[in-house]
Amino acid sequence: MIRKIIKIDKKKCNGCGICADACHEGAIGMVEGKAELLRDDYCDGLGDCLPACPAGAISFEEREAAAYDEAAVKERMAAKKAAAAPRPAESQLSQWPVQIKLAPVNAxxxxxxxxxxxxxxxxxxxxxxxxxxxxxxxxxxxxxxxxxxxxxxxxxxxxxxxxxxxxxxxxxxxxxxxxxxxxxxxxxxxxxxxxxxxxxxxxxxxxxxx
The missing domain is CATH 3.40.50 (Rossmann fold)
Known part of the structure; x- marks a missing residue:
């Protein structure tokens, strides 16, 4: 389908990564120090990343692109959030049972x-x-x-x-x-x-x- 989607000029990109942070859908990533549109179907075409770019390296274009996949974006962002969540520390318990009433006298x-x-x-x-x-x-x-x-x-x-x-x-x-x-x-x-x-x-x- 033909739709509006972002375009990144890698010659202008200074590698600051601000656009990747501004993209709520995770469509932009940093590849070899430059911003890159990772997947067309992750870009909603709203351009939250445009005003974030200090180098003016991002613009809109209309071209053949996969439709925006909102469900896939939500699933990806949920997985990213889960991966970033603090993991519970490992148990330090070294013996069982722990209840005083159940513990052996000698062990x-x-x-x-x-x-x-x-x-x-x-x-x-x-x-x-x-x-x-x-x-x-x-x-x-x-x-x-x-x-x-x-x-x-x-x-x-x-x-x-x-x-x-x-x-x-x-x-x-x-x-x-x-x-x-x-x-x-x-x-x-x-x-x-x-x-x-x-x-x-x-x-x-x-x-x-x-």
Whole structure:
């Protein structure tokens, strides 16, 4: 079909790439440092790229060209957007199970382990939970309010029967999370071991408070 479509003068093109950015359909690309119309059916002929060109290298012409394929353009741009979207980080979890109630008392992964004991909600509230807390640690999670159980006996057994290097407790700022912190304190005391430990508190807004 004969229709209006853009024309790029490569002699005038200075390779700035502004036109490629201005083309919402992705019809223009940079090839060997020069702007180029990649496909006729991606050009809608509206010329959003014309005023963007500082070198005056783009103009309109009427010629035989494939019809503008709006569906193909939308599919291409959706794929481009998906490819540019941030990809989720890889899981840093190194063992299973993670629930305190289900965890074994003895397991090879506890040997010389840095132990993370976390309230269930913390992984949802704190976006970088895997990279900042799980990485390099053996992870145990629980919610004393929902489980309606005192974890101290199970944690005492784990700490007593294994060579734990240190313990990190991650809890939410809400009062019910005090149960998991207290359970760890009790377990450490009952084990009779002097193990370095720390408590990190996460706000309901996902920020580290302490």
């Amino acid at each position: 090879p992964y506890f040997d010389n382990a840095k132990l993370l004991i976390a309230a269930d909600c913390t992984a949802y509230a704190y976006a970088a939970f895997h990279s900042d807390f799980i990485a390099g640690r053996i992870t145990l999670v629980g919610c004393p309010k929902l489980d309606a159980v005192d974890y101290s006996e199970k944690l005492t057994a784990i700490i007593t029967n294994n060579n734990i290097k240190d313990v990190t407790v991650v809890r939410m700022e809400v009062p019910c999370c005090g149960g998991i912190e207290q359970a760890v304190k009790t377990a450490l005391q009952n084990s009779g071991k002097m193990i370095p430990w720390q408590v990190v508190t996460i706000s309901i807004g996902g920020q580290i408070l302490a």
